[in-house]
Amino acid sequence: MIAFHPLFLWKKPRWLLFDTKKLQVYNEVTNDYKSKQYKGVFLMHDEKHHQHMDHSHHEKSHMENMENMDHQHMHEMDHSMHMGNFKQKFWLSFILAIPIIILSPMMGMELPFQFSFPGSEWVVLVLATILFFYGGQPFLSGAKMEIKQKNPAMMTLISLGITVSYVYSLYSFIATNFFHQHVMDFFWELASLIVIMLLGHWIEMNAVSNASNALQKLAELLPDEVTKLHTDGQEERLSLQAIHEGDTLVVRAGDKMPTDGRILKGQTIVDESAVTGESKGVKKTIGDRVIGGSVNGDGTIHIQVTGTGENGYLAQVMEMVRKAQSEKSQLEALSDKVAKWLFYIAVTVGVLAFVIWLTLTDLPMALERMVTVLIIACPHALGLAIPLVVARSTSIAAKNGLLLKNRNALENAHDIDTIFLDKTGTLTQGTFSVTGVEVIDSNYSKEAALKYIGALEASANHPIATGIMNYLKTKEIQPYTAQDEQNISGVGLSGTVEGKAIKIINQKELQRMDKTVTASLIRPYQEQGNTLSFLVIENELIAFIALGDQIKPEAKQFIAHLQSRGIEPVMLTGDNEEAAKNVTNYLGIKNYYAGLLPDDKERIVSEWVNKSNRVMMVGDGINDAPSLARATIGVAIGAGTDVAIDSADVVLTNSNPEDILHFLDLAKETRKKMIQNLWWGAGYNILAIPLAAGVLAPMGILLSPALGAILMSISTIVVALNAMTLKLKKA
Template structure:
């Protein structure tokens, strides 16, 4: 077994900084500037964060929300219908078309409005792509609609004022803009809008805190007013407002969402606490050691932002195809213009070039991916999957590894009673619990809390205990029902020479449970096991994952012993224990940088950076909002078996995408050379009307092919 434990002290928490958080003080910024800087680095609130910067949903402007696409589509359609009815399709009049005196002016006015209004997102997207020196889908569409518009404008002037007979492309302009807007609307409607993970991180901290003044009195202040070395009071159930050191009090702190440690952590004077963790039943005073950029959550936030920025460099398959098609069309169009200028005249050369440019921008290419995404998203939702990133299925078709957080992903995520056993016929399990509860009732540690919560749920009242004492390194003892009762650990049991039936504890040991033994008059009478219970589907999932040739790796903030037991039970050969968020993110980054296709599955705040960094981030639906918002896919049923459905769907989706791209752009292999006139010496030139018919046919095929997508369970 390959195993590695990566510990980390507070100094190791130092990560790149650069973003303040809501509710955290920083001497040079007020709250509004903090929130502004937070959003500066993260633009995924309404857009897909895995696209190019400035290229969301295929190069759209960041302000283009789904509602804008819907509005633009319907208004553009209203403008396009008269153009489609009043202007010919590449010189060929369709049966439903007609004209009347002055109809050409109506078409011109509507086309200008449509080009400026409906074409705006594509022109803006193309500008950003060219600025980034990476022409793709938006540049190809912008070239098509710009050439169609300006050549048609030239045609209008020539035909209206000089009585020439130059073919226009108003029909192509209208249909191209409307279909491309429809494609983006379908795609955005199919994929959930991602919420702002960084905003959710900021909201983990309270807005107001209790600060101790110099004279010892208390005052309520906003978190922005807190500075390092201030003294804050944190009462039972409150969230830790900042990182700090405990000066007074003891408590059990729940750090599960922040660090991944499933058990409550006992904290006493001198111990460190992390902002965002939840205080238990005790009240404590802490000395503030970290606010603003130096705070733990601020560092996690910065890691999420940077991971998402790096991940956004991934290029969609359709963009790769569009990039090559743009270069091919540009080269072929210019070459055709030069060649026809030599063998014919300027109008003929111009018409050939324009025809090449417009044919190279097929309507089907704009629908090829959105239709598959819409279909696959619908199938995913029926299988307990919500796709938040349109590229999720595309990037997950050939995974090498699935990295799994333990707590909440493979396990239930709560430290609770998993079993009670009795070894004497005179006592039933309820009575065993009553004896155990008598001693644990006044104890202040995670095991006692778990036991008492369980007894409350079962409505079991513990016996009364007297003379309770803590036995260091062993457990508890006291007088219960007139008898000496002890609760001890396995080591103490062995020291007393008491043997326990291994068959009765094997199951608990396999799952990494903590076992406490009940002794009455030094006789073993029962036991209670507590732990983070492994999900029933986890073992089947790991087996199926391995059978698919995908390596499972467990990453956990939990301790080495618990991690080893869970890994052994599930059959996971490689695992990493005692990890902090940056440890997980570094492991994921190293694998991704080596060219590995990695899926990360998690549910906590500590998983957010690695979810954002991985090729595919998969969040458990029952997890924190931060994890969900950092992920590409959400398992709504929190069932790890749904990951298998996702992997299978990804394979089928990739196949359909490739097929659709061939249908959507593949005909250009024939159409572009013919439109350029390479067979003109033999009398063969692609008629623009034939080119339009081919485009329509490929669009129909693309739509039908997308509808055949399905997965077998």
């Protein structure tokens, strides 16, 4: 997930692990906290600062955990809470702004549709006051956060504009109505700026998908109830929260492992693909360890609990995701860089203008020049420059199989130099299954060969047998019946089928028997790292069957395209060294890491990021979530787990890795449009600020507020039209 910046509201919620009895969740709509409990893994939503809770109750129980968080993110969370519902704020502010715009002049210039009536100035004052404190509240709160962080940016610039507009207009109202001195007000500018800025935020929020919570999804991987086995042999159904280390649990076929544990009785095959990324089912027997969240195969086992709550594997993954989300380096948005400089320039020029004009003329003139400078610096066009481009690029992305969850990814993608690719599910299909059957002896059909193979594999208990039997079931092939089945250690299986002595053996045993297979027949399977099993009937080689995690057909071309762009692909996998090497050799990837756990992946990505590499991580499993959160840009495969999707900045909805190329192309075009719009938006200010200050006054040229407003409007229109011309140019 990305680190939050005050201008933008697409930050994914972050969660903290707590060994407490409830989950405090802040609801954006109802503006309250709700308590929830997630299956023994307790979390606290840290989206909101603790100051908004009841201090007497919540602050004591959570302060220690809060103190461990980065100081800056604490302020960001506080600001996030103040942002509120922008859609609602926009519409209510828009309603308040309409009469203000109709009843008050634009920088002293009467527009054709405007009118006034006795007492209308009081109506404007009341509505403007409500609008300033209600509609301007998110920006004032944001400015407070930026100033506390000593990093003034867009929110500070907006707040400067609306505050100066309101305060000076209030002074104008008092001077005009009570002292009969005509002083120009800026109520029109106040209303238009607040409404336009709220619109920009709403457009951007609407464009970028609402991120759900990765850590909540992790907690939901665990079952609500478990079966505990007592010392007297009695079974009892209990809540997962009631389980402690050392307890014995019964896990039946198809159930999820409720906790980390060690097998006391039974044997099975465990599907750990969602948790560790291992595509092949893992055979487990007495003494072996199991991981909470993995799926039990077809055997019933008894496990002794070795890890619950914060000690469990999933909880550790959750903690890694949380830390990566809170520590992930946030590259400053382009618009905020521009806004920061404009803020400094506006304040400096405004103060200088005041001092110089005060020495040359009088206080009212000096004050008017300073106020004009500060209000003209208001970023009307700048505030729409980025949101309009984001809205357009998000729409284009959706049509091209991309879901953008963090628009900063578009800005940060232009100089990505390394892409880490998870093997299972990203470069491969993610399932260990039959990838091919080749018949060598023409006296046997493919179906007959499969019936013989199925006869021996039917009673076996290992991943290859499971894959073969699933394949036969899919093809609706009923295997023969075997007798005298035996397991030949390190070789395969043997038995009698249809009165014939048959064996299913590995390639090493085939070579020992001095049997050969045409190299061109087996090479394609070997290149993709498949496991080959050979059928021998009456000492004659009949056929072989290949199983593996099939490489996606588009993967090889995708890797070649990355390399042609100067981007280095690096494969990360939980699979063994041999399987990883076969895949990288086939795809042409030079750099890879094998046998990785989630913390290994996260550590590797973190090391590359810290070396100032711009890193993209692509993955689909739970084990990828920490590294997706840590990378400069995290990309999730749409067919993957919810946890990975929620940890990512971009989701490939078609699960096609080639869509990453479309994302990179779109990011390039989007950044180009953003820079163009920022120049248009800032260019107006670069021209208008010195003119408003009176730089050319000796030559008789002094920018009037009315002309400044016209230039502002033109700049805003140009920015909007330019954003609409964004298109995706596919390479």
